[in-house]
Amino acid sequence: MERLQKVIAQSGVTSRRKAEELMKQGKVSVDGVIITELGFKVKSGAQIIVEGKQINKESKVYYVMNKPKKSLCTLNDEHSRLTVIDVMGVKERVFPVGRLDYDTTGVLIMTNDGEFANQIIHPSFHIPKTYEVHIDGIFETDQIKEMEKGITLDDGIKTLPAKVWITNKDFSKKLTTFDLTIQEGRNRQVKRMCEYFGFEVKRLHRKKLGFLTVDGLRQGEYRLLKPFEIKQLKRLANEGKLS
Numbered sequence: 001m002e003r004l005q006k007v008i009a010q011s012g013v014t015s016r017r018k019a020e021e022l023m024k025q026g027k028v029s030v031d032g033v034i035i036t037e038l039g040f041k042v043k044s045g046a047q048i049i050v051e052g053k054q055i056n057k058e059s060k061v062y063y064v065m066n067k068p069k070k071s072l073c074t075l076n077d078e079h080s081r082l083t084v085i086d087v088m089g090v091k092e093r094v095f096p097v098g099r100l101d102y103d104t105t106g107v108l109i110m111t112n113d114g115e116f117a118n119q120i121i122h123p124s125f126h127i128p129k130t131y132e133v134h135i136d137g138i139f140e141t142d143q144i145k146e147m148e149k150g151i152t153l154d155d156g157i158k159t160l161p162a163k164v165w166i167t168n169k170d171f172s173k174k175l176t177t178f179d180l181t182i183q184e185g186r187n188r189q190v191k192r193m194c195e196y197f198g199f200e201v202k203r204l205h206r207k208k209l210g211f212l213t214v215d216g217l218r219q220g221e222y223r224l225l226k227p228f229e230i231k232q233l234k235r236l237a238n239e240g241k242l243s
């Protein structure tokens, strides 16, 4: 924690002495509260406004990560398990856009842009997501058709039309691998869609979110999104808006 006037001076908007004067005049606020006390210390990331202007606005960053197995999409965990924030270790205060389960790997966007995150995960936006799914059983043709048409999950909600592409059927081991493209992102949706037919998901990897992949990234690796990718994702979210 640093003294407020020092943080203001370091941001380059004014000198430390001028910052103190502005504080005394009630022209400085921290997280919405006017601060006149010169000994006041601020936490990093606090919102500081000097004469109506935010001085320390963190610039927006957008990453795509190949989420590793055994990591949580939460900001912190009471059992000290690894989170995707720990995996990233960047200076910006990023958070995951949506959730993948503890054991799921693959495409995960990390950002500090809340508005963008809401656009991507809002239920009324339908960005296609493709998962590579490994199940313990033989996925029969009539079951595939049923899944593609839409099934009613345990909470009574019917899934939107989906696409299944079988990539392997191992009759001796009774295992099926397939790509599944869904338009929604309900809680544990893929696992629940498989449970509907009595299958257990052995492995789950998100291959694609819209056009975005983790090609070239190993588990735990990440890269900055390119400006055109951010633009395209925003456009896709808007195009996919059904209601």
Ligand code: URA
Pocket: 099, 100, 101, 102, 104, 187, 188, 189, 190, 191, 192, 204
């Ligand atoms: N569906 C699931 O069941 N789990 C995930 O992690 C993602 C989609």
